Amino acid sequence: MIVLYIIVPLSAAFLTVIFGKWLPTLGKYLLNAALLFLTGLTLYLIIAGPEALIYRVGGFADVADVPIAIFLVIDGFTKILLLIVSLVGLLVAFYSVSYTKQYTGEEKFYALFSLMLAGMYGVIIAGDIFNLYVFLEIASIASYALVSFGIEKHQLEATFKYQVLGGVSSLIILTGIGFLYWGTGTLNLADIATQLPDHNIYNLFVSVLLIGGFGLKAAMFPFHSWLPDAHSSAPSPISAMLSGVLIKAVGIYVIIRLFFNVFALNYQIAVAITVLGTMSMIIGVLLAVGQWDFKRLLAYHSISQMGYVVLGVGIGMLLLTTGKDEKIAALAISGGLFHLINHSLFKGLLFLNAGSVEYRTGTRDLRKMGGLAKKMPVTAGSSFVASMSISGIPPFNGFFSKVIIIIAAVQAGFYWLALFAVLVSVITLASFTKVLKYGFSGKIHSQHEKIKEVPFSMSFSMTLLAVLCLVTSLLILPGVRQVFLTPAVDVLIETVQYSGTVVGL
Amino acid sequence: MKKNENYNQETTKGMTIVVKKICQFMAPVIFLFGIYITFHGHLTPGGGFTGGVIMASAFILQILSNGSILERLRSEKWRLELTESIAIFCFLTLAVLGLVLTAYSVFFANFLDRGTFGQLVSGGIIPIGNIIIGVEVCAAISSIFIALLIFKDEEDEEESR
Structure with a gap:
């Protein structure tokens, strides 16, 4: 059943691609049907229970206790990522049905979109690090092509920058994988965990390489420079996928998986991850608040919000390494993961809003908009929901995840981090007040008198995402949390359990 | 690369007659060598990817020596893309067949008889996979090359305008 994701x-x-020449519309239906099916499958897997599913491609049995098959693993943490990829992917794909009508060669868009999805699913379920790398490259290369899909000048420039930095990060990751293979003689993630030599400098060196590489993919603070260009120039559905899902699936997910379940928890790495998270949170929002380009502002906020996720998880890691209360660590990690889910929903929605505005008005400059609320009520309404979610206003989902992270930080005694988290949230609110004021309220621009609401598929996706922004607040309830978040947190808290369940050692 | 205006367009394209003839002799041999590498992928070093690249180099040699016409390149490129997609889809089908045909139903299961080690027809689905990859890589490398040629020709056309 796991292989269906690939x-x-x-x-x-x-x-x-094969039938694109004769049936150009086939792609959009196929992609939507595929994603609908996979969303259903993921929900079924989540409800079926928290047990880990393990699959050996080719059916090779272990030889002398060495796992030689390619492993595919689905556990609690994987399921959350699968759910957000499928769900956000489905809504974005449905949105694209109308949006891509402005491009020629629509079928290529959908083919690349499907490839990118296959890459992301692969990264998430791969149980060995080299296949993870291969799928990562599939996802990245498809996204390079998708960023420049409109082949305008700024898109080509952005995609070039993205490609160069993506190539650098892939090289760093591959070097790290090479060192790992050299030191352990295996590529299976669970096996690496048991085979890692007890040599601190080697472990630190490999960790730094992998944090650097995957940090670049995740656009964490010192490596963030490609993200605002790439995410703002891409076609809007793709921006939503890149910001909403891709940086999590190929960046944050891998970092969390590697440093919780593969490497032994290490105080220095935990401090490094927490500092990187805090820095991206603060710097991202400071860079965002002065932007006038709608999508660029959102892209900078992605850096900042991913900082929250990394901060939550980093606090959990710090607490686990210092042997403090495990309950607070679990709280911090669940806050981080909750924010990861929420961010994919509201950031996806915000990019789709920006896309709708651009679709009708042709501009991304906030100063040239204004008064759109009267002409585009659905877009304005869903933007309001998403803005309130990202700024952490109750009862929207962003509030609850941020509150969990802040409570965990206070309980753990990191008062400064809690203060920074609150402060960043306030600045976020300020910058989204700016978006709402300049974009949607006030007097309408004379050249936008005749615009109307976007077509059905676009407004439907946005409405559904806005509803989801409210519904995911329910994840805070104990009964729901037990099904969705707790299995994921358990996988991360029980750090050594992973290799035990996967290779049975 | 000397151009003589008395000749018609067909013969002035590409390189001199010496290069053309040599390439004409060499291309089939290179192509055959590519097929050999692909078919022996499970026995000797090399395999689908290597063989595919060698096969593509035979096409590339022909195009380089004989010159090219933009319209033909375009139609050729589309056919190559189609070949590539069909080949890669066949590979996926091969992997799924393992899921369907074997009793233990695993993705990529080797559902054919393994045969005797060392013979050309052995290894179950591995030679078939190699052949499919050979076709795929040959088509992909050629279409990348042709895409670059088309790009250059279009630029030249714009400059001459």
Whole structure:
């Protein structure tokens, strides 16, 4: 059943290319159907229970206790990521049905979209680090092409920058993988965890390489320079996918997985991750608040919000390494993961809003908008919901995840981090007040007198995402949390359990 | 690369007659060598990727020596893309067949008879996979090359305007 996550998007991609010449509209239906199916499958897996599913590709048995097959693993943490990829992917794909009508060669868009999805699913479920790298490259290369899909000058420039930095990060990651293979003689993540030599400098060196590489992919603070260009120039559905899902699936997810379940928890690495998270949180929002380009502002906020996720997880890591209360660590990690889910929903929605505004008015400059609330009520309403969510206003989902992170920071005694988190939230609110004021309220621009609301597929996706922004607040309730978040947190808290369940050692 | 205006367009394209003839002799041999590498992928070093690149180099040699016409390149490129997609889809189908045909139903299961080690027809689905990858890589490398050629030709056309 696990392989369906790879088979379905890949066959959608190839069938789209094969029949694209004769049936140009096939791609959009195939992609939507595929994602609908995979969303259903993920929900079924989550409700079925927290047990880990393990799959050996090719059916190779272990040889002398060495796992030689390629492993695919689905556990509690994986399921959350699978859910957000499928759900946000589905809504974005449905949004694209109308949006891509402005491009020629639509079928190529959907083929690349499916490939990118296959890459992301692969990264999430891969149980060995080299296959993780291969899928990471599939996802990245498809996204390079998608960023420049409109082949305008600024898009090509952004995609070039993205490609160069993406290439650098891939090289660093591959070097790290090489060192890992040299030191342990295995590529299986669970096996690496048991084989890692007890040599502190080697472990630190490999950790730094991997944090650098995946940090670049996740656009954490010192490595963030490519993100605002790439995410703001891409076609809006793709921006939503990149910001909402891709940086989490290929960046944050891998960092969390590696440093919780593969490497032994290490105080220095935990401090480094927490500092990186805090820095991205603060710097991202400070860079965002002065932007006038709608999508660029959102892109900078992605850096900042990912900082919250890393901060939450980092606090959990710090507490676990210093042997403090495990309950507070669990609280911090669940806050981080909760914010990861929330961010994919509201950031996806915000980029789709920006896309809708651009679709009708042709501009991304906030100063040239104004008064759009009267002409585009659905877009304005959903932007309001998303802005309130990202700034952490109750009862929207962003409030609860931020509050959990802040409470955990206070309980753990990191008062400064809690203060920074509150402060960043206030600045976020300020910058989104600016968006709402300049974009949607006030007097309408004379050239935008005749615009109307976006087509059905676009407004439907936005409405559904806005509803989801409210509904995911329910994850705070104990009964719901037990099904969605707790299994994921358990996987991370029980750090050594992972290799035990996967290779049975 | 000397151009003589008395000749018609076909013969002035590409390189001199010596290069053209040599390439004409060499291209089939290179192509055959590519097929050899692909088919022996499970026995000797090399395999689908290496063989595919060698096969593509035979095409590339022909195009380089004989010159090219923009319209033909365009139609050729589309056919190559189609070949590539069909080949990669076949590979996926091969992997899924393992899921469907074997009793233990695993993705990428080797559902064919393994045969005797060392013979050309052995290894189950591995030679088939190699052949499919060979076709895929050959088509992909050629279409990348042709895409670059088309890009250059279009630029030249714009400059001459």
